Amino acid sequence: IADWAAAARKAGVEVVPFESDGEALGDKAMALRDRIYELCEPPTGSKRPAYDSLMEAILNSIHHAYPEDIPGDGLPRVKRWWAGALVDRQEGYLYLVVYDQGVGIPATLPKRPWWQALRAIVPELSDKALLDGALQLGRTGTGIPGRGNGMATMCRLTEKFDDAEVTFTSGRGQVTYLKGGERERADLATRFAGTLIRWRAKIGTQEPAR
Numbered sequence: 603i604a605d606w607a608a609a610a611r612k613a614g615v616e617v618v619p620f621e622s623d624g625e626a627l628g629d630k631a632m633a634l635r636d637r638i639y640e641l642c643e644p645p646t647g648s649k650r651p652a653y654d655s656l657m658e659a660i661l662n663s664i665h666h667a668y669p670e671d672i673p674g675d676g677l678p679r680v681k682r683w684w685a686g687a688l689v690d691r692q693e694g695y696l697y698l699v700v701y702d703q704g705v706g707i708p709a710t711l712p713k714r715p716w717w718q719a720l721r722a723i724v725p726e727l728s729d730k731a732l733l734d735g736a737l738q739l740g741r742t743g744t745g746i747p748g749r750g751n752g753m754a755t756m757c758r759l760t761e762k763f764d765d766a767e768v769t770f771t772s773g774r775g776q777v778t779y780l781k782g783g784e785r786e787r788a789d790l791a792t793r794f795a796g797t798l799i800r801w802r803a804k805i806g807t808q809e810p811a812r
Contacts, residue, residue, distance in 0.1 A: 614692035616641045622684045626664045631656040634685055641689045642696055642805045648762035652698075655759040655768075656685060658752050659700035659799045667704025667797060669713065677795055679703045689805070696803045703796040708732045708773035729775030730787040737770070737777060737785065756799060765804035772797040 610617060618637050621630045635652050638644075644652070663683035680703055688697040704710075708729040711717060716739060724735035740754030753770065760766035760781040769778040774793050778786040 614690065616689040616691070618687035618689070620684050620686035622682050624664075624682045626657070626661045626683075628653075628657060631660060631685070634687065638687045638689065638696065638698070642691075644696065644803070644805055645762050645764075648759065651759040651762055655756045655801065656698075656700065658755045659683070660685065662752050663700070663702035663704065663797070666707075666710050667702040669705065669710060672705050672709055672713070677703075679796075694804055694806045696801070696805045698801040698803075700799045701796060706773040706794070707736065707770065707797055708775065711736060728789065729773035730777060730789055731775070733770050733772060733775050733777040734785055734787050737779060756801075759801060760803070763803040763805075766802065768799065768801045770797070770799055 618634065618641070621634045623630055631653055635649070635656060638652070639649065660683050667683075668679065668681045683700060683702045685698075685700045687699070689695075690697070706729075711720060711732055714720070720732070720735045720739055723738060724731050737753045737757070757768055757779045760768055760779065763781065765781065767778050767780045769776060771790070771794050774790045776788045776790060776794075778788075780786070
């Protein structure tokens with residue numbers, strides 16, 4: 603692993619090791635963010651949104667991804683979240699990901715208190731449409747104070763970069779939010795196991811480490 607990491611570094615790629623836990627721990631999100639910011643120079647003012655985005659994704663995993671009353675697809679699941687990052691110095695992009703093995707965002711939406719509001723703006727029941735609609739509503743549904751703007755919070759980080767996007771992959775659908783508000787939707791050929799949230803942001807090219 604050390605040899606691979608050294609070779610990647612020489613090629614201009616820095617890999618930030620994954621953090622993982624079965625609880626929503628702010629210190630782990632902060633540690634991951636700080637390691638990322640040691641490797642690159644993101645825009646001024648992006649540090650707090652980066653932490654907020656990570657924590658929102660982690661909290662969504664813990665509060666929503668593993669409901670006991672929604673049957674899964676029979677695959678083994680570990681009730682945890684995983685988060686890591688990659689800094690590509692030559693291409694000039696930062697990649698940040700959060701993943702869980704839960705039932706998927708579309709499967710949990712009918713349980714949310716704002717399901718009827720979502721159905722009013724999304725008559726189509728495809729997973730890509732439901733993901734897009736949930737993003738438009740800009741809220742989550744735990745009923746816990748302060749937990750009301752999940753996907754919208756995760757999109758705010760994109761506005762701190764010149765070129766950035768966040769992609770939500772879950773169920774049989776995928777939606778990408780691009781800086782400025784444009785959205786792209788896609789169907790998946792097969793069901794995705796869990797939920798993957800990936801940010802891609804331009805940070806500028808740098809010389810690879812020697």
